[in-house]
Structures are given as C-alpha cells and as structure tokens.
Amino acid sequence: xxxxxxxxxxxxxxxxxxxxxxxxxxxxxxxxxxxxxxxxxxxxxxxxxxxxxxxxxxxxxxxxxxxxxxxxxxxxxxxxxxxxxxxxxxxxxxxxxxxxxxxxxxxxxxxxxxxxxxxxxxxxxxxxxxxxxxxxxxxxxxxxxxxxxxxxxxxxxxxxxxxxxxxxxxxxxxxxxxxxxxxxxxxxxxxxxxxxxxxxxxxxxxxxxxxxxxxxxxxxxxxxxxxxxxxxxxxxxxxxxxxxxxxxxxxxxxxxxxxxxxxxxxxxxxxxxxxxxxxxxxxxxxxxxxxxxxxxxxxxxxxxxxxxxxxxxxxxxxxxxxxxxxxxxxxxxxxxxxxxxxxxxxxxxxxxxxxxxxxxxxxxxxxxxxxxxxxxxxxxxxxxxxxxxxxxxxxxxxxxxxxxxxxxxxxxxxxxxxxxxxxxxxxxxxxxxxxxxxxxxxxxxxxxxxxxxxxxxxxxxxxxxxxxxxxxxxxxxxxxxxxx
Amino acid sequence: xxxxxxxxxxxxxxxxxxxxxxxxxxxxxxxxxxxxxxxxxxxxxxxxxxxxxxxxxxxxxxxxxxxxxxxxxxxxxxxxxxxxxxxxxxxxxxxxxxxxxxxxxxxxxxxxxxxxxxxxxxxxxxxxxxxxxxxxxxxxxxxxxxxxxxxxxxxxxxxxxxxxxxxxxxxxxxxxxxxxxxxxxxxxxxxxxxxxxxxxxxxxxxxxxxxxxxxxxxxxxxxxxxxxxxxxxxxxxxxxxxxxxxxxxxxxxxxxxxxxxxxxxxxxxxxxxxxxxxxxxxxxxxxxxxxxxxxxxxxxxxxxxxxxxxxxxxxxxxxxxxxxxxxxxxxxxxxxxxxxxxxxxxxxxxxxxxxxxxxxxxxxxxxxxxxxxxxxxxxxxxxxxxxxxxxxxxxxxxxxxxxxxxxxxxxxxxxxxxxxxxxxxxxxxxxxxxxxxxxxxxxxxxxxxxxxxxxxxxxxxxxxxxxxxxxxxxx
Numbered sequence: 001x002x003x004x005x006x007x008x009x010x011x012x013x014x015x016x017x018x019x020x021x022x023x024x025x026x027x028x029x030x031x032x033x034x035x036x037x038x039x040x041x042x043x044x045x046x047x048x049x050x051x052x053x054x055x056x057x058x059x060x061x062x063x064x065x066x067x068x069x070x071x072x073x074x075x076x077x078x079x080x081x082x083x084x085x086x087x088x089x090x091x092x093x094x095x096x097x098x099x100x101x102x103x104x105x106x107x108x109x110x111x112x113x114x115x116x117x118x119x120x121x122x123x124x125x126x127x128x129x130x131x132x133x134x135x136x137x138x139x140x141x142x143x144x145x146x147x148x149x150x151x152x153x154x155x156x157x158x159x160x161x162x163x164x165x166x167x168x169x170x171x172x173x174x175x176x177x178x179x180x181x182x183x184x185x186x187x188x189x190x191x192x193x194x195x196x197x198x199x200x201x202x203x204x205x206x207x208x209x210x211x212x213x214x215x216x217x218x219x220x221x222x223x224x225x226x227x228x229x230x231x232x233x234x235x236x237x238x239x240x241x242x243x244x245x246x247x248x249x250x251x252x253x254x255x256x257x258x259x260x261x262x263x264x265x266x267x268x269x270x271x272x273x274x275x276x277x278x279x280x281x282x283x284x285x286x287x288x289x290x291x292x293x294x295x296x297x298x299x300x301x302x303x304x305x306x307x308x309x310x311x312x313x314x315x316x317x318x319x320x321x322x323x324x325x326x327x328x329x330x331x332x333x334x335x336x337x338x339x340x341x342x343x344x345x346x347x348x349x350x351x352x353x354x355x356x357x358x359x360x361x362x363x364x365x366x367x368x369x370x371x372x373x374x375x376x377x378x379x380x381x382x383x384x385x386x387x388x389x390x391x392x393x394x395x396x397x398x399x400x401x402x403x404x405x406x407x408x409x410x411x412x413x414x415x416x417x418x419x420x421x422x423x424x425x426x427x428x429x430x431x432x433x434x435x436x437x438x439x440x441x442x443x444x445x446x447x448x449x450x451x452x453x454x455x456x457x458x459x460x461x462x463x464x465x466x467x468x469x470x471x472x473x474x475x476x477x478x479x480x481x482x483x484x
Numbered sequence: 485x486x487x488x489x490x491x492x493x494x495x496x497x498x499x500x501x502x503x504x505x506x507x508x509x510x511x512x513x514x515x516x517x518x519x520x521x522x523x524x525x526x527x528x529x530x531x532x533x534x535x536x537x538x539x540x541x542x543x544x545x546x547x548x549x550x551x552x553x554x555x556x557x558x559x560x561x562x563x564x565x566x567x568x569x570x571x572x573x574x575x576x577x578x579x580x581x582x583x584x585x586x587x588x589x590x591x592x593x594x595x596x597x598x599x600x601x602x603x604x605x606x607x608x609x610x611x612x613x614x615x616x617x618x619x620x621x622x623x624x625x626x627x628x629x630x631x632x633x634x635x636x637x638x639x640x641x642x643x644x645x646x647x648x649x650x651x652x653x654x655x656x657x658x659x660x661x662x663x664x665x666x667x668x669x670x671x672x673x674x675x676x677x678x679x680x681x682x683x684x685x686x687x688x689x690x691x692x693x694x695x696x697x698x699x700x701x702x703x704x705x706x707x708x709x710x711x712x713x714x715x716x717x718x719x720x721x722x723x724x725x726x727x728x729x730x731x732x733x734x735x736x737x738x739x740x741x742x743x744x745x746x747x748x749x750x751x752x753x754x755x756x757x758x759x760x761x762x763x764x765x766x767x768x769x770x771x772x773x774x775x776x777x778x779x780x781x782x783x784x785x786x787x788x789x790x791x792x793x794x795x796x797x798x799x800x801x802x803x804x805x806x807x808x809x810x811x812x813x814x815x816x817x818x819x820x821x822x823x824x825x826x827x828x829x830x831x832x833x834x835x836x837x838x839x840x841x842x843x844x845x846x847x848x849x850x851x852x853x854x855x856x857x858x859x860x861x862x863x864x865x866x867x868x869x870x871x872x873x874x875x876x877x878x879x880x881x882x883x884x885x886x887x888x889x890x891x892x893x894x895x896x897x898x899x900x901x902x903x904x905x906x907x908x909x910x911x912x913x914x915x916x917x918x919x920x921x922x923x924x925x926x927x928x929x930x931x932x933x934x935x936x937x938x939x940x941x942x943x944x945x946x947x948x949x950x951x952x953x954x955x956x957x958x959x
Contacts, residue, residue, distance in 0.1 A: 102528070201531070
C-alpha cells in the first residue's frame with residue numbers, strides 16, 4: 001500500500017524504525033492529492049510549501065534524536081481553526097481574505113508534536129450544514145461516490161481522510177459535524193466531551209456546543225490524536241481542569257461485561273433499513289465480544305433538534321456579529337455606516353448562515369427570549385439528565401450515527417428542515433456535552449459507508465475508544481478504501 | 485404645585501487594573517491608537533475571553549465597601565449591538581446575576597446623613613473610541629476596548645441635584661480610597677448617566693423618567709439635573725407629559741436634548757456568555773478581601789466626629805480624599821489640636837494646593853511641620869496673622885516654622901510695656917480719631933489696632949493689643 005493509505009500509528013512504526021522519512025510520507029500524500037483532489041475537492045487551501053518546510057524540520061529533528069510523537073505526520077485541518085499566517089476562511093466569502101496572526105491551541109499542540117499541515121479543509125460555511133453544500137466556495141464530494149455529498153460540516157476533513165489526501169484530520173462538531181461526515185465517508189470521527197479540547201482559535205459557531213475532535217482512518221489513530229490535542233488551556237475558560245488520561249491505555253482491552261445501552265428512540269420510522277440492519281448487526285457483534293446490550297430510553301430525544309436549533313442559532317447570531325466589515329474580512333462599500341454593515345453582511349454571508357442569524361436574533365429578542373432561548377435551555381437540562389440516568393444502567397450508548405447513508409448532491413439543499421434532520425442522532429450528544437464517536441459498521445448495497453455511534457459518560461472517552469477498538473478489530477470495514 | 489425630583493444614577497467606573505478585563509493588553513491611557521490591542525480585544529475570529537482576576541477583586545472590594553451582598557454565584561452576559569467601536573458586536577457585561585447587589589452609601593447634605601441605596605454593581609468591558617476627523621472615513625481606536633469597568637447602579641433614592649453631586653463625590657471618594665478607580669470624570673474614567681423623573685410632592689408613585697447621558701464632568705452633574713428637572717416641571721405645568729426617552733446633556737448649550745425615544749430603544753438581546761464559566765466566589769477569599777479593606781470615608785468621618793470632636797462638615801471634607809484624611813491624622817498625631825488643624829488644612833493649605841492643582845502628597849509642608857506651627861500660635865510666639873505669612877513661606881520652601889520666624893524676626897511682641905508704648909504713640913498721633921471714637925464711633929477701634937500693627941510689623945499680640953487699646957481709648 002502507498003504511504004498515503006496508511007494510518008498514523010502504522011507510519012509512526014515505520015518512521016521510528018527508520019524505514020520512511022517525513023519527506024517521503026509527504027510526497028506520497030501530495031502525490032495522492034495531485035491525483036484525486038480534482039475529483040474530491042476536500043481542501044479550501046493546500047499548504048504545500050508550508051508542508052515541505054514542516055516535513056524537512058521533522059526530518060532534521062528526527063535525525064537529531066528529537067523526534068516527537070507526530071513528527072512528519074501529514075494532517076489536514078478544517079478551515080475554521082486559526083493557523084498563523086495561513087488563510088482561515090470558514091468557507092465564507094466574508095472571511096475569504098482573513099489570515100490569522102495567531103495559532104489556535106489545537107494546532108499549536110500539533111506543531112509541538114511535530115505535525116505537518118497538508119492544508120485547510122472545506123466545510124459548510126461557519127460549520128453550518130450537513131453536506132458542505134453550504135460552503136461559500138465549492139461542494140466537497142464523497143470519495144465513495146462523487147455524485148454524493150461527504151456529510152458536514154467537516155465534510156472536507158472526512159473526505160480528505162477517506163480519500164487518503166492526508167493521514168488524519170481535525171474537525172469540529174457542534175451538532176454532529178465530525179461524526180456525521182465520518183459516518184458518511186467510512187472513517188472514524190470523535191466529538192470529545194465538551195471542555196476536553198480547547199476551543200481557542202476555533203472560529204465559534206455555537207460556543208456552548210462546539211468541540212474539536214479527530215477524524216482518522218482507525219480507532220487507534222483517534223486515541224493517539226486525542227492524546228495530543230486534549231487538556232486544560234488557560235486561553236479557554238471552558239476547557240476543563242481535569243486530568244487527561246492516556247487514551248491509548250485501554251486500547252486492546254476486552255469489553256466483557258460492558259453494558260451497551262441501545263435507546264429505543266433512535267430506531268425510528270423513516271430510517272434507512274440498511275442502516276438499521278447494519279447497526280443491529282453491530283450490536284450483535286459487540287454481544288459476541290462479551291458486551292451486554294441493554295434497552296434504554298432517552299425520552300426527550302424528540303425535542304433535541306428543536307432545542308438545538310434555538311440554542312445554536314441564538315449563540316451564532318451573537319458570535320457572527322463581529323463580521324461587520326469594519327476590521328477584517330469582506331467589506332462592501334456603502335453610503336453610510338448602516339449601509340456598509342447591511343451590504344457587507346448581505347453579500348458576505350451565504351443563505352444558510354443568514355437564515356440562522358435571523359433565527360437566533362429572533363429567539364433572543366425581548367418578548368421571545370423566555371419562550372425560546374430559556375425554554376430550550378431547560379429542555380437541554382432534561383436531555384442531559386436523560387443521559388445521566390441512562391449511564392446508571394449502561395456504560396455507553398450505541399446508536400446509528402446518521403439515519404441515512406450519503407445523499408446525493410442537491411437532494412436536501414432546498415429543504416433546510418430535511419437537512420437539519422441529518423443530525424437527528426448526533427445533536428443530543430452536543431446538548432448533553434458527552435463524548436461520541438462514529439466508526440464504520442458496514443456498507444449499503446450501493447457500497448456507501450454506514451457508521452455507528454457510541455456515546456459515553458462525561459470525560460470517559462477511554463471507554464468509548466476501548467469499545468470502538470474492540471469492534472473495529474473484529475470487523476474489516478475500516479480496511480476498505482474508496483475506488484477513486 | 486410643588487414638585488419633588490426622583491433621581492437614580494448609573495455610574496461607570498474604569499478600574500485601575502494593569503491589564504484589560506479579558507486579555508493581557510495594557511490599560512494605560514493616552515497611547516498611540518491601536519497600540520494596546522491584541523486578537524482578543526479586537527474581536528478576531530476564534531478568540532476567547534479569560535477573566536482578569538484583579539477586575540473581579542476590584543468589583544468585590546467596591547461591593548464590600550458599599551455594603552453590598554456579594555453574589556456567591558454570578559455570571560457574564562452578552563449585550564448585543566452593532567457599533568464600530570464594539571469589535572465583537574457584543575459587549576461582555578453582566579445582566580441577570582451581577583457580582584454585587586443591595587448596598588448603600590451615606591451622603592452628608594446640610595449636616596444630615598442620608599443613605600442612598602445601591603441596586604447593583606456589575607463588571608463589564610469598555611468599548612473603543614470612534615475618531616471623526618472629517619473626510620469620507622472615520623477611524624476606530626481600540627486601545628480602550630476591553631478596559632474593565634464597573635457599573636454602579638443606585639436606587640432612585642436621590643431627591644435633588646445637590647444630593648446627586650454629593651453621591652457622586654462620595655462614590656468617587658470610596659473608589660479612590662479602595663484604589664480601584666482614579667475617579668477622573670474629565671478623562672472619562674468615571675462617567676455618569678442619570679434617570680430623572682418628577683412627581684408632585686407627597687405622591688408615592690414615580691413619574692415617567694428620562695435618562696440623561698453624557699454627564700462627563702463633576703461640574704455638570706448638578707447643572708444637567710437642574711436643567712432636566714426644570715424642563716420636566718415646565719412641561720407638566722404647561723399641560724404636557726414627560727415621555728420615556730434617552731436625552732443627551734449638551735454642556736456647551738447647557739441643556740438636554742432628546743436622543744432616542746422608548747420605541748427606538750435597542751433590544752440588546754442579552755443572554756448568558758457561553759465563553760466564560762460562571763463565577764463562584766469563595767468564602768475564604770471573600771474574608772481575605774474584607775480584611776484587606778482600608779478604613780473607608782464614612783467610618784473615618786464618624787471617627788473624626790467622635791474622636792476628634794470635628795463638626796460633620798469638617799469631617800466630611802477632610803475624609804473625601806484618603807491622602808488628605810491621612811495627612812490630617814498625622815497632624816493630630818504630632819500633637820495638634822484637631823479643630824485648629826482642620827481649620828488650617830481646609831483654609832490655607834487647600835487654597836494653596838488648589839491654586840496650583842497640587843495633590844497633598846506632593847505638598848512641601850509635612851504634617852509635623854503644621855503641628856509645630858500650631859504650637860507656636862498656641863504658645864503665643866506668633867500671632868494667627870503672622871502665622872499665615874509663615875505658613876505661605878513654609879509651603880513655598882518646606883522649611884520649619886521656627887526657622888522662618890527666627891530668621892525674619894517674626895516673634896510676637898507680648899511684652900506689655902512695648903505694646904503699651906506703641907498704643908500710646910498711636911493715640912497721641914491721632915487726636916481727631918480719638919475724639920470721634922469717644923463720641924461713639926466705636927468701629928474706629930479697628931483703625932487704631934491697625935495702626936499699631938503697622939508700627940509693630942504685625943507682631944503685636946493681637947489679644948493684648950485689643951485689650952490695651954480698648955482700655956486706653958475708654959480711659
């Protein structure tokens with residue numbers, strides 16, 4: 001297999017034995033990009049020159065015996081995380097020319113760990129969407145079927161990992177934006193516990209829900225990457241002052257007696273039968289590995305999507321106020337200040353972003369606040385309580401990640417509500433702040449990947465990774481590659 | 485009809501922290517535009533605020549000093565509005581759960597002590613500044629963006645412009661005692677908005693209020709309120725109605741003007757700030773802060789009245805600035821009689837200091853030196869009148885009173901015979917006036933005394949001189 005097709009831990013092994021250099025790994029990855037990027041369109045910005053410098057530096061450090069865990073590993077970053085001196089656009093026209101003079105905490109940690117940046121990946125504008133069709137620049141294609149969307153909003157990162165255009169990637173997840181595209185692209189994606197990973201430098205969509213996480217080719221790589229990016233950050237008050245365990249420690253341990261909650265509310269009408277079948281088969285597989293399935297109930301699941309769209313849009317309407325044409329980014333000329341504001345925002349933002357800003361402005365307005373925002377916060381508490389109750393009877397919860405496999409481009413883009421339902425299984429996790437991981441669990445007859453989601457207790461990513469690894473190792477799904 | 489004014493003040497106080505409230509930028513005043521900024525205070529994408537612990541401490545100190553309840557659980561909120569000097573499009577402030585609530589300060593008007601309630605004190609960040617220099621574009625200076633502010637909101641307990649001014653002075657004194665704000669209204673580190681309404685005297689219900697903004701000098705607090713109260717009374721007496729609105733004080737024209745009506749008021753869409761965790765105040769920390777508070781103006785004032793027997797008026801004035809109060813206490817500690825010390829400080833010393841706008845801690849005279857001078861007066865070595873000249877010399881040079889008196893030969897003449905001789909000379913030299921005096925023109929006494937003082941270069945003991953003169957003239 002080509003180097004670009006390998007995972008992080010495979011390459012680390014080869015690198016540490018001196019079998020491969022950072023330069024060679026990067027050559028392979030960029031060779032792959034040169035061949036398939038025109039079909040996948042995963043990236044917004046390719047940073048080839050920067051990558052060459054970083055790989056050369058990694059090789060020098062390795063030669064000097066100062067190699068680090070990720071030395072020479074090419075990783076793609078979703079284009080809503082700030083990278084110093086490198087454009088960070090959020091796939092929005094309003095930030096098309098924005099070059100941050102600072103580094104996000106996650107990428108700072110990757111730099112310290114020796115990583116090589118392949119480029120910045122495409123997303124739905126400001127991470128608002130489930131298909132990358134809301135990107136202000138272009139739609140990314142699903143490597144398994146380029147007529148289909150890769151999911152979103154981290155569709156660029158998931159597609160880049162699936163197409164071997166990088167070894168791993170970072171995404172961000174506000175309502176499913178890591179797990180849903182990971183599922184649709186047949187890769188591993190984790191949203192860690194809220195507060196596990198610093199948000200400093202992540203361009204905010206909904207601050208109380210956003211969380212950065214890894215998108216990788218296998219569970220081991222996910223654990224490895226999570227080790228690097230996790231931990232308290234003095235620059236992010238909401239990052240948790242909680243010790244970070246070694247997420248590799250439980251990888252490979254057995255899952256005998258592990259209670260796996262299967263919530264009845266997650267197997268709903270309208271769900272793709274092939275998805276349901278694959279997920280039910282996965283439950284049986286886990287059982288065969290010694291896990292104990294238990295039926296559980298998350299009774300407030302029905303309210304999750306509505307709750308999410310009130311809270312996320314409320315926060316977004318405020319978070320996106322800074323894009324006003326005054327300080328940076330796109331500015332339209334106007335007759336006066338108000339005219340400049342209105343034109344800059346009207347022309348700079350895409351339709352979905354504007355829709356959400358309007359929705360959030362409305363739900364925070366005086367006279368409506370109690371009926372929407374406040375009520376949604378109360379329901380959020382109930383949803384969180386649901387999980388707490390379930391975790392008395394189960395060690396983790398297993399659900400489908402997405403109700404359907406990858407849909408066709410344009411299939412849902414005219415119907416925002418239909419699009420919002422793509423995240424129906426992932427949204428509760430963000431509202432509750434608990435960790436969730438999506439791993440491949442099968443393919444449809446059309447050879448489209450299906451993902452399953454495991455949900456864990458607050459700050460118990462280790463159990464998720466242990467179970468995910470056990471399942472992964474008992475299947476072959478993660479070894480399949482798209483024929484591009 | 486007689487009307488009563490009802491006034492509540494919202495005071496913004498810039499905190500004297502070294503760095504901004506949510507980032508590490510300096511808060512120094514007067515630097516080149518946009519040189520004290522970073523990605524956080526200019527609101528770049530992806531950045532996050534982190535609370536400056538000092539700002540929290542300063543707000544808590546202020547809350548304790550104004551008898552507030554310090555909230556165990558408090559949080560920040562976003563106040564959303566668009567303006568070029570507001571880089572994030574929202575101000576991080578506090579809304580539902582402010583850090584301090586339910587306090588009061590005491591003010592003294594006409595010798596009476598009154599409590600003015602404090603509704604709340606909350607923390608927030610300042611905005612930047614728009615600069616208009618003409619031309620097609622305006623400029624924005626964000627040096628001030630993120631400087632920590634306290635908003636101190638009073639109850640509508642204030643009943644006159646005079647009380648409002650006293651309240652502002654007292655608040656300023658407290659803030660300066662605590663070292664949390666320099667209280668400079670002219671430089672904008674202390675700003676005041678007023679909610680004003682009127683009602684017929686005796687009525688319980690409040691009238692419709694107008695908010696008066698832009699009162700940016702101590703001088704204008706009373707003026708702006710007097711104008712606004714008069715405006716409302718005239719309006720009502722003319723059959724009109726006060727409308728709820730925001731009005732701007734125009735200092736140049738000495739009037740308030742409507743800025744926006746209630747209908748045009750912003751909807752700030754407040755909601756809890758998700759980028760900051762709620763503040764839980766630790767009881768032990770609170771005790772430490774409480775223990776570290778200095779003696780505050782009210783306590784000092786009461787002590788000055790109780791321990792030193794000073795009138796309320798003197799005590800209030802002397803305690804309005806901590807360094808003045810401390811200076812006074814040092815004079816008294818050096819043995820001076822408190823009322824005499826107070827008289828000299830509030831009279832001569834303040835006059836001289838005010839003339840050149842010099843703070844008391846830069847005064848050439850040391851407190852012990854004033855005490856020594858007061859001893860010379862008590863001992864009869866110099867007269868009060870001579871003392872004024874000596875004091876001016878001390879102020880100019882920082883030398884001791886004794887040295888000046890000795891060098892210039894200013895020692896008071898208390899020798900009976902010497903004064904008597906001068907008195908006799910003056911009586912002999914002015915027979916005309918002596919006649920008039922004896923005919924009943926008693927106010928001429930001053931003339932005779934003045935003549936003797938002239939002869940003795942002011943050194944004659946005034947009491948002895950007076951007695952002698954009366955006796956001789958009467959004889």
